[in-house]
Amino acid sequence: MTTLLEVKGVTGGYSYNHAVIKDVSFHIREKEIVALIGLNGAGKSTTIKHILGLLEPIAGEISIAGKTFQSDPENYRLSYGYIPESPIYYEELTLWEHIELMAMSHGLDREVFYERARPLLKEFRMEEMKDRFPQQFSKGMRQKLMIMMALLVQPPLYIVDEPILGLDPLGIRSLLTWLNRCKEQGAGILMSTHILATAEKHCDRFIILHKGEIRAQGTLEELRRMTGLPDSSLDDI
Numbered sequence: 001m002t003t004l005l006e007v008k009g010v011t012g013g014y015s016y017n018h019a020v021i022k023d024v025s026f027h028i029r030e031k032e033i034v035a036l037i038g039l040n041g042a043g044k045s046t047t048i049k050h051i052l053g054l055l056e057p058i059a060g061e062i063s064i065a066g067k068t069f070q071s072d073p074e075n076y077r078l079s080y081g082y083i084p085e086s087p088i089y090y091e092e093l094t095l096w097e098h099i100e101l102m103a104m105s106h107g108l109d110r111e112v113f114y115e116r117a118r119p120l121l122k123e124f125r126m127e128e129m130k131d132r133f134p135q136q137f138s139k140g141m142r143q144k145l146m147i148m149m150a151l152l153v154q155p156p157l158y159i160v161d162e163p164i165l166g167l168d169p170l171g172i173r174s175l176l177t178w179l180n181r182c183k184e185q186g187a188g189i190l191m192s193t194h195i196l197a198t199a200e201k202h203c204d205r206f207i208i209l210h211k212g213e214i215r216a217q218g219t220l221e222e223l224r225r226m227t228g229l230p231d232s233s234l235d236d237i
């Protein structure tokens with residue numbers, strides 16, 4: 001299996017003299033969903049910000065499909081789809097204009113754009129919101145906009161930060177169905193989450209962060225073996 005994301009010995013944070021994450025290493029291959037798990041403040045979002053290229057590591061290296069942010073920032077950014085924890089949007093653009101902008105910035109042609117955009121609007125029950133502005137949306141609807149924008153461009157790698165918070169049950173089901181479909185088609189997905197039951201059901205591997213360091217990583221079976229708790233769930237680990 002091809003490695004899509006490689007995080008190698010990354011130490012980093014918000015300033016050069018204070019490391020929030022320390023010597024973090026893991027990878028994501030194609031056709032897998034990997035959960036990034038940890039308590040509040042463990043460093044999940046900080047790790048994600050380094051992967052996105054928003055923070056520069058103090059030490060270590062991150063590459064997506066062999067490219068680093070430092071060597072080729074434009075192509076690096078195009079190689080992942082990001083679903084943020086807090087929706088980011090333009091007040092002056094409608095829902096449809098947001099997804100159109102996303103398509104244009106990724107060079108999707110018109111026909112492909114329509115082919116992909118319509119089913120997404122339908123799946124997330126947002127067709128009636130098409131010409132409305134995100135300020136008029138609930139938090140969950142804004143989250144659906146972020147999800148549709150990421151899914152539209154079908155990147156090889158998805159970075160998903162706390163995707164479930166704020167979504168209604170149908171939205172959660174749609175998101176998880178689409179992510180599983182993307183995985184079957186070859187995508188790799190890194191998903192930060194607090195919801196352990198969802199992680200256990202949908203993720204192939206788990207990375208457990210504690211105070212900025214990786215405490216353990218592996219499949220559920222491997223984690224159980226490591227902890228010597230054969231029937232344990234992620235809650236116990």
Ligand code: ATP
Pocket residue numbers: 014020038039040041042043044045046047
């Ligand atoms: P949560 O589950 O609550 O979102 P998290 O695992 O994503 O937590 P981070 O947001 O990465 O954790 O926070 C890790 C540490 O980094 C915390 O001590 C936090 O205070 C600090 N931190 C987060 N954002 C900033 C920032 N913008 N500037 C400085 N420190 C920050």
